[in-house]
Amino acid sequence: MGSVMLSLLLNGAEKKGKLVQSPAGTLTFDRNTMCGAPARTVGWRDPGYIHTSFLKELWPNKEYTYKLGHRLVNGTTIWSQEYQFKSSPYPGQNSVQHVVIFGDMGKAEADGSNEYNNFQPGSLNTTNQIIQDLKDIDIVFHIGDLCYANGYLSQWDQFTAQIEPIASKVPYMTASGNHERDWPGSGSFYGTLDSGGECGVLAQTMFYVPAENREKFWYSVDYGMFRFCIAHTELDWRKGTEQYEFIEKCLASVDRQKQPWLIFLAHRVLGYSSADFYVAEGSFEEPMGREDLQSLWQKYKVDIAMYGHVHNYERSCPIYQNICTDKEKHNYKGSLNGTIHVVVGGGGAALADFAPINTTWSLFKDHDFGFVKLTAFDYSNLLLEYKKSSDGQVYDSFKISRDYRDILACTVDSCQSTTLAS
Numbered sequence: 001m002g003s004v005m006l007s008l009l010l011n012g013a014e015k016k017g018k019l020v021q022s023p024a025g026t027l028t029f030d031r032n033t034m035c036g037a038p039a040r041t042v043g044w045r046d047p048g049y050i051h052t053s054f055l056k057e058l059w060p061n062k063e064y065t066y067k068l069g070h071r072l073v074n075g076t077t078i079w080s081q082e083y084q085f086k087s088s089p090y091p092g093q094n095s096v097q098h099v100v101i102f103g104d105m106g107k108a109e110a111d112g113s114n115e116y117n118n119f120q121p122g123s124l125n126t127t128n129q130i131i132q133d134l135k136d137i138d139i140v141f142h143i144g145d146l147c148y149a150n151g152y153l154s155q156w157d158q159f160t161a162q163i164e165p166i167a168s169k170v171p172y173m174t175a176s177g178n179h180e181r182d183w184p185g186s187g188s189f190y191g192t193l194d195s196g197g198e199c200g201v202l203a204q205t206m207f208y209v210p211a212e213n214r215e216k217f218w219y220s221v222d223y224g225m226f227r228f229c230i231a232h233t234e235l236d237w238r239k240g241t242e243q244y245e246f247i248e249k250c251l252a253s254v255d256r257q258k259q260p261w262l263i264f265l266a267h268r269v270l271g272y273s274s275a276d277f278y279v280a281e282g283s284f285e286e287p288m289g290r291e292d293l294q295s296l297w298q299k300y301k302v303d304i305a306m307y308g309h310v311h312n313y314e315r316s317c318p319i320y321q322n323i324c325t326d327k328e329k330h331n332y333k334g335s336l337n338g339t340i341h342v343v344v345g346g347g348g349a350a351l352a353d354f355a356p357i358n359t360t361w362s363l364f365k366d367h368d369f370g371f372v373k374l375t376a377f378d379y380s381n382l383l384l385e386y387k388k389s390s391d392g393q394v395y396d397s398f399k400i401s402r403d404y405r406d407i408l409a410c411t412v413d414s415c416q417s418t419t420l421a422s
């Protein structure tokens with residue numbers, strides 16, 4: 001059994017808050033839930049127990065101190081060290097909010113001792129930059145391809161140890177990628193061997209996400225002035241599916257007056273990327289991505305759609321059906337009329353090449369490791385910064401300045417078409 005002890009510290013004052021003990025659900029899984037090798041064979045290791053506790057009735061924007069306990073069969077409880085976090089702003093709260101987003105980070109050893117094929121060379125740099133900036137980060141989204149354990153289960157512990165300084169302090173939200181989920185015959189949209197037989201079990205048990213069904217891994221997050229809609233590209237998203245219905249509901253149900261910043265997140269590129277492998281097939285995206293989702297992004301005026309999977313950084317203009325809806329490159333004012341697509345898959349795993357081709361919609365490309373930081377200053381001003389993991393400096397940025405009336409204004413597909421009755 002697990003539990004979490006929680007004490008409230010108001011304004012960082014000395015420990016005089018109320019002590020609350022919150023029960024936890026305890027999960028584990030056995031070898032038979034793995035879909036194949038190596039997860040089911042040489043890569044298997046007993047995962048122990050994963051406790052999940054819901055801390056209820058938290059006040060927004062307050063500092064809390066907590067520790068985690070595991071009660072043994074003999075009745076004694078083993079306690080962790082104490083950690084602190086600041087509780088989230090309430091949905092619609094008008095205050096400065098910082099969000100970090102990246103994909104495909106993986107893990108690495110500082111001395112290089114345990115790194116197979118040096119596949120995730122940028123991982124420690126990304127982790128360390130985020131830790132250094134943590135006082136100015138409120139929530140983190142790691143949008144798929146989390147640790148590349150690929151069926152060697154002990155690597156999940158290596159990964160969670162690496163991100164502990166982050167995940168113990170701010171929400172560490174995950175999406176599911178091919179390296180978490182894909183396995184032939186397991187219902188994944190792509191039948192590859194990329195999860196090494198894990199077929200989603202590790203990701204959906206090790207990390208909590210507020211999905212109705214964690215196996216399906218799509219969910220929404222309301223954080224201050226943001227609404228995030230997180231899709232799962234490894235399960236079918238096309239029109240007519242349960243996931244499509246969820247995406248539409250997530251985009252449609254947000255009150256943009258209070259949560260003006262609407263962000264779509266997914267692992268594989270469903271929008272726009274100049275990665276050589278997409279260009280080679282002439283798609284610039286996962287086939288069928290845009291085809292099915294473009295009208296939703298436009299109808300519900302999604303500001304930014306972000307993806308991982310392609311290990312580099314690329315930013316598009318505000319775009320609709322391959323056409324830039326605004327010629328501006330850094331300061332967007334008023335209605336965007338399109339969605340800005342950002343590939344931010346350079347979290348740490350071996351970099352992906354761009355095709356030697358320049359499109360009109362691609363405004364900035366960087367073949368390096370990095371991550372994105374979004375800052376919402378208020379209901380009318382949003383800043384996106386792309387930082388390199390090597391030095392934490394900003395190499396690309398843009399601002400959106402607009403008011404509620406600009407969101408209400410009709411653009412193509414976003415208001416009901418009218419007919420002249422005859």
Ligand SMILES: [Fe+2]
Pocket residue numbers: 104144145177178179267308309310
């Ligand atoms: Fe991927």
